[in-house]
Amino acid sequence: MNIGQAAEASGVSAKMIRYYEQIGLIRPSARSDNNYRVYGEDEVHVLRFIKRARSLGFSLEETERLLALWQDRSRESASVKAVAVQHIADLKRRIAEMEGMVKTLSHLAHCCGGDGRPDCPILEDLAGHAPPPTPAAPRPRRRAQ
Amino acid sequence: MNIGQAAEASGVSAKMIRYYEQIGLIRPSARSDNNYRVYGEDEVHVLRFIKRARSLGFSLEETERLLALWQDRSRESASVKAVAVQHIADLKRRIAEMEGMVKTLSHLAHCCGGDGRPDCPILEDLAGHAPPPTPAAPRPRRRAQ
DNA sequence: GTAGGGCTTCCCATCATGGGAAGGTCAAGG
DNA sequence: CCTTGACCTTCCCATGATGGGAAGCCCTAC
Numbered sequence: 609m610n611i612g613q614a615a616e617a618s619g620v621s622a623k624m625i626r627y628y629e630q631i632g633l634i635r636p637s638a639r640s641d642n643n644y645r646v647y648g649e650d651e652v653h654v655l656r657f658i659k660r661a662r663s664l665g666f667s668l669e670e671t672e673r674l675l676a677l678w679q680d681r682s683r684e685s686a687s688v689k690a691v692a693v694q695h696i697a698d699l700k701r702r703i704a705e706m707e708g709m710v711k712t713l714s715h716l717a718h719c720c721g722g723d724g725r726p727d728c729p730i731l732e733d734l735a736g737h738a739p740p741p742t743p744a745a746p747r748p749r750r751r752a753q
Numbered sequence: 754m755n756i757g758q759a760a761e762a763s764g765v766s767a768k769m770i771r772y773y774e775q776i777g778l779i780r781p782s783a784r785s786d787n788n789y790r791v792y793g794e795d796e797v798h799v800l801r802f803i804k805r806a807r808s809l810g811f812s813l814e815e816t817e818r819l820l821a822l823w824q825d826r827s828r829e830s831a832s833v834k835a836v837a838v839q840h841i842a843d844l845k846r847r848i849a850e851m852e853g854m855v856k857t858l859s860h861l862a863h864c865c866g867g868d869g870r871p872d873c874p875i876l877e878d879l880a881g882h883a884p885p886p887t888p889a890a891p892r893p894r895r896r897a898q
Numbered sequence: 899g900t901a902g903g904g905c906t907t908c909c910c911a912t913c914a915t916g917g918g919a920a921g922g923t924c925a926a927g928g
Numbered sequence: 929c930c931t932t933g934a935c936c937t938t939c940c941c942a943t944g945a946t947g948g949g950a951a952g953c954c955c956t957a958c
Contacts, residue, residue: 612934622936623915626938627914627915642922642923642924642937643936653886654886657881661879664858665854669913678885681885684870692862696858702851703848709809712809713841714841717834717837720837721830721834722830728834730830739798740823766946768946789906790906814944
């Protein structure tokens with residue numbers, strides 16, 4: 609199986625497969641005579657594992673730990689659970705943070721007329737009730753080059 | 754006021770102030786004889802505006818739009834509200850995504866013994882019930898150089 | 899005069915992913 | 929036999945927002 613087929617079969621892009629190999633998340637695959645990467649079922653399972661872990665929000669570093677635990681038959685499930693529990697806490701923290709933003713913004717948006725007049729509580733909040741500086745907004749917007 | 758004082762007064766790091774200037778989010782400050790950046794109250798207000806917008810999760814691009822609206826006295830509050838409403842929707846989408854992760858993970862973690870035995874529903878889920886490939890986990894972990 | 903702290907620019911790293919160029923390889927079809 | 933197109937290879941660059949740090953200039957206090 610070439611990298612394209614492994615990508616198809618696992619849902620991980622070829623680009624990412626090469627990257628995972630480069631950073632040592634997966635081991636270098638075998639190569640065929642023409643120097644193409646060659647994959648088997650085992651490798652596809654590993655890629656699917658990574659894909660699933662990523663879709664649950666685990667970082668590549670956490671994914672690496674989980675992968676190692678998966679392949680360690682003498683693991684203790686407590687080790688796995690610890691990684692998961694930590695990640696859940698992290699997700700909850702980020703969710704709470706965003707919910708705070710939503711709460712504040714919803715309130716402000718609710719108080720904003722959203723009409724043709726310039727008065728806007730959203731801007732007032734952002735400005736901390738300071739008057740806008742007279743100079744116009746910057747236009748060029750050339751990002752770092 | 755030098756950049757360090759402006760950073761102190763606004764809560765935006767000196768590093769970031771320079772960056773914002775570089776990408777055109779704020780206009781280049783005046784310079785003193787010794788080529789130091791010089792800031793006044795107006796600039797600090799702008800920086801605080803940016804800081805507040807960032808703390809509400811707005812991207813720098815959205816922040817730029819809000820900044821322009823703030824400085825446009827003939828703005829329509831509808832324009833501001835549109836930016837906010839879009840951002841709220843975005844936040845809600847991301848929250849929902851993460852809540853899905855939390856839900857799945859909480860269930861799996863709850864079902865996991867978290868003891869000294871190797872059996873682990875978390876790994877089973879990640880693996881899609883495939884057996885772990887025999888090769889040990891990769892160790893080197895040398896990131897892209 | 900020198901020590902320290904602040905400022906300047908410039909480069910690099912993060913995290914995970916994608917885009918794209920330049921070139922090798924292979925199969926099908928004219 | 930040659931071309932075309934679809935693969936594959938490596939290499940470099942970009943994203944978004946931020947921080948770290950080096951090398952060198954400026955100013956003030958001792």
